[in-house]
Amino acid sequence: MEFRWTLRCSSPAMLKLDTGSPKRTEVRTPKVHWRMRILAISGSLRASSSNTALLKAAIAVTPQGVDVSLYEGLGDLPHFNQDLDGEAVPQSVKDWRSSLRAADGLVFSIPEYAHGVPGTLKNGLDWVVGGDELVGKPVTLFNASPRGAYAQASLTETLTVMSAKVVSEASVTLQLLGRPFTADQIAADPDMSAALRSAIGSFVAAIDASRRGR
Ligand SMILES: Cc1cc2nc3c(=O)[nH]c(=O)nc-3n(C[C@H](O)[C@H](O)[C@H](O)COP(=O)(O)O)c2cc1C
Numbered sequence: 001m002e003f004r005w006t007l008r009c010s011s012p013a014m015l016k017l018d019t020g021s022p023k024r025t026e027v028r029t030p031k032v033h034w035r036m037r038i039l040a041i042s043g044s045l046r047a048s049s050s051n052t053a054l055l056k057a058a059i060a061v062t063p064q065g066v067d068v069s070l071y072e073g074l075g076d077l078p079h080f081n082q083d084l085d086g087e088a089v090p091q092s093v094k095d096w097r098s099s100l101r102a103a104d105g106l107v108f109s110i111p112e113y114a115h116g117v118p119g120t121l122k123n124g125l126d127w128v129v130g131g132d133e134l135v136g137k138p139v140t141l142f143n144a145s146p147r148g149a150y151a152q153a154s155l156t157e158t159l160t161v162m163s164a165k166v167v168s169e170a171s172v173t174l175q176l177l178g179r180p181f182t183a184d185q186i187a188a189d190p191d192m193s194a195a196l197r198s199a200i201g202s203f204v205a206a207i208d209a210s211r212r213g214r
Pocket of ligand 1: 044046144147148
């Protein structure tokens, strides 16, 4: 199967590590005096997913004082069906909803499939469209590839319409496409780990400001 896609990434915060573009100054993670919990959500179920590796590396480089955990239950959710909602809602959906609700912010990293958001993630979001889990919640998008602008735009639109607070300045793009780095290798790479730490720093600052109502 061959796909042709257009490279159209224009995020101002996008950091291309291997193209010689100027690198932004690293944003240090601010000290926050409360237990901040961030949930990381990969749009890929692949065991060797570059998006999951990126998120695991972000977890590894996050300074102490901020909890970032990876949500691993997306593939267990049933297909969204309003008839299943209500009192007898499946346990996997209850877990998904409570994980979202408990998080102070969400970081997504997703592949693009046929110019769209992976169905698994869209299915997960459909289960919370009717709830308040994402309302006012700071969210940001990390990218494992400079391609995939359609999926990024589509996910941003879905999160926006669900009233999440998209923190675009905390977004970061690494070039992992075709480079099978493990999470440990990403975390050990000075440029990539600095980019991730910086993005986490921006996101933590935005979550803290959001909580203070600024
Ligand atoms: C079924 C399928 C469709 C894809 N469609 C696109 C696409 O439309 N645009 C794109 O940039 N990449 C596309 N890709 C490439 C994936 O986005 C890319 O391999 C991604 O890095 C995989 O992420 P992962 O390593 O986290 O699984 C597609 C891959 C697959 C398997």
